[in-house]
Amino acid sequence: MALPKGPTMQFTSEQRLDDAVLEREFTLGEIPGILWTPGSASAPAPLILISPPPLGLRKTYPRLVARARHSAAHGFATATIELPGSGDRPRWPAAEQALADLRRAMEAGEPVSDEIIDALILPLVDKAVPEWRAALDALLSLPEIGGPVGYSGGVISIGTRLAVVEPRISAAVLFAGSFVPRAMFEEARQVTIPLHVLLQWDDEGNDRQAALDLFDAFGSKEKTLHANMGGHTGVPQFAGDAAAQFFTRHLK
Amino acid sequence: MALPKGPTMQFTSEQRLDDAVLEREFTLGEIPGILWTPGSASAPAPLILISPPPLGLRKTYPRLVARARHSAAHGFATATIELPGSGDRPRWPAAEQALADLRRAMEAGEPVSDEIIDALILPLVDKAVPEWRAALDALLSLPEIGGPVGYSGGVISIGTRLAVVEPRISAAVLFAGSFVPRAMFEEARQVTIPLHVLLQWDDEGNDRQAALDLFDAFGSKEKTLHANMGGHTGVPQFAGDAAAQFFTRHLK
Numbered sequence: 001m002a003l004p005k006g007p008t009m010q011f012t013s014e015q016r017l018d019d020a021v022l023e024r025e026f027t028l029g030e031i032p033g034i035l036w037t038p039g040s041a042s043a044p045a046p047l048i049l050i051s052p053p054p055l056g057l058r059k060t061y062p063r064l065v066a067r068a069r070h071s072a073a074h075g076f077a078t079a080t081i082e083l084p085g086s087g088d089r090p091r092w093p094a095a096e097q098a099l100a101d102l103r104r105a106m107e108a109g110e111p112v113s114d115e116i117i118d119a120l121i122l123p124l125v126d127k128a129v130p131e132w133r134a135a136l137d138a139l140l141s142l143p144e145i146g147g148p149v150g151y152s153g154g155v156i157s158i159g160t161r162l163a164v165v166e167p168r169i170s171a172a173v174l175f176a177g178s179f180v181p182r183a184m185f186e187e188a189r190q191v192t193i194p195l196h197v198l199l200q201w202d203d204e205g206n207d208r209q210a211a212l213d214l215f216d217a218f219g220s221k222e223k224t225l226h227a228n229m230g231g232h233t234g235v236p237q238f239a240g241d242a243a244a245q246f247f248t249r250h251l252k
Numbered sequence: 253m254a255l256p257k258g259p260t261m262q263f264t265s266e267q268r269l270d271d272a273v274l275e276r277e278f279t280l281g282e283i284p285g286i287l288w289t290p291g292s293a294s295a296p297a298p299l300i301l302i303s304p305p306p307l308g309l310r311k312t313y314p315r316l317v318a319r320a321r322h323s324a325a326h327g328f329a330t331a332t333i334e335l336p337g338s339g340d341r342p343r344w345p346a347a348e349q350a351l352a353d354l355r356r357a358m359e360a361g362e363p364v365s366d367e368i369i370d371a372l373i374l375p376l377v378d379k380a381v382p383e384w385r386a387a388l389d390a391l392l393s394l395p396e397i398g399g400p401v402g403y404s405g406g407v408i409s410i411g412t413r414l415a416v417v418e419p420r421i422s423a424a425v426l427f428a429g430s431f432v433p434r435a436m437f438e439e440a441r442q443v444t445i446p447l448h449v450l451l452q453w454d455d456e457g458n459d460r461q462a463a464l465d466l467f468d469a470f471g472s473k474e475k476t477l478h479a480n481m482g483g484h485t486g487v488p489q490f491a492g493d494a495a496a497q498f499f500t501r502h503l504k
Contacts, residue, residue: 212464215479216453221481222481223480223481224478224480224490225453225477225479226477226478227467227479228475228476228477229473229474236474238476238497238501239476242494245490245494249490
């Protein structure tokens with residue numbers, strides 16, 4: 001699916017979660033998304049794009065809304081869109097095949113080859129990044145959203161590419177919890193915005209050394225790695241607070 | 253110098269830095285030290301022991317007093333004592349020889365051998381740790397100091413040993429910026445208190461991989477690594493804030 005230039009953003013539902021947060025679902029062309037805005041904002045709010053893991057917005061909604069509420073408490077608007085092939089979006093057979101190959105290798109205890117990682121991640125990055133940029137066009141046209149823009153994301157290669165190609169993104173929180181194609185290390189060297197990288201030290205689905213190598217490769221003068229104990233979804237509450245402080249330093 | 257059991261603590265000078273902090277120099281037997289207490293404390297303040305790098309209290313005073321002021325603003329008392337062989341304490345020829353051997357190896361671009369590291373660090377740990385415990389005895393007998401106690405230190409092997417042997421220390425901030433004897437990895441596995449480890453990614457005097465290996469070895473269920481860009485003394489302000497938040501979580 002090639003994304004048409006400037007797809008239309010349409011709000012499809014609206015609910016007030018409480019006095020503090022307004023949640024609106026939208027579609028951007030065919031892509032579903034959610035926008036959360038702080039209820040109390042008098043001036044346009046800075047925006048944080050929160051990219052979900054590739055599991056579908058419905059499945060990750062509880063985690064996303066918790067992050068949105070937390071961000072709203074710090075005065076940020078947040079928005080997310082469904083990744084290609086995830087959730088209710090059309091199935092993507094090539095991506096499913098790559099994921100099946102990955103699972104088979106991991107279950108067999110084999111090393112995950114560069115070919116499998118490239119097939120899994122590179123097409124996803126190529127497809128997702130223009131969609132996030134289109135979402136940014138639409139979101140920044142809303143009067144209640146201002147700049148600057150932060151990115152907080154689940155697939156580190158998408159965040160890396162966005163940080164290189166999208167000048168409107170001023171700072172990024174990245175999760176070192178996914179496989180990284182070798183080609184992304186070269187892109188990482190071109191990143192210059194402030195980065196805050198979260199690493200779960202015992203992440204069962206993550207290659208810790210690759211995560212450290214990627215952190216080392218980022219070209220940013222200000223980059224911080226926060227490593228915490230626990231598995232993929234065990235990011236402690238205080239690490240979320242630290243990420244919010246990072247955005248407050250850079251987006252306000 | 254074997255430390256006599258229960259050396260006497262004597263205050264030798266006192267000055268108010270401003271309304272917020274009272275600074276008192278003391279001696280503990282022959283060991284000089286400094287205690288900073290928050291001016292506004294109505295109840296006994298929790299204590300943070302801040303261990304200096306082995307450069308002498310006078311030389312590191314500006315950095316120490318900045319940390320003391322920062323801690324006082326969060327309601328903590330802080331105290332430090334001079335390390336063996338540093339500052340105005342008696343010279344320690346064996347330690348000076350080990351340091352000279354280290355410098356010679358580094359200047360020659362040679363790998364620093366285990367023998368040099370052991371000779372430099374292990375006697376320092378053996379000598380310093382009982383002194384810090386004696387300082388803790390004396391400090392906790394003051395009415396203005398309460399528990400719990402945190403440790404924030406410059407020589408990571410001293411902090412590691414203290415965390416194992418001193419049950420009154422509840423949480424520690426450690427600086428991954430010094431050479432670590434292999435024997436300390438076994439002690440690290442016995443540490444169980446919450447740890448917050450600071451690593452300067454480009455620290456010229458530090459072996460980054462050894463620092464990551466030591467972080468991995470710590471037995472603590474809660475341990476966090478904060479890696480930032482820059483050299484040994486370039487710890488950014490926001491990293492100091494994060495360390496203060498760690499102590500606030502664990503000592504209050």
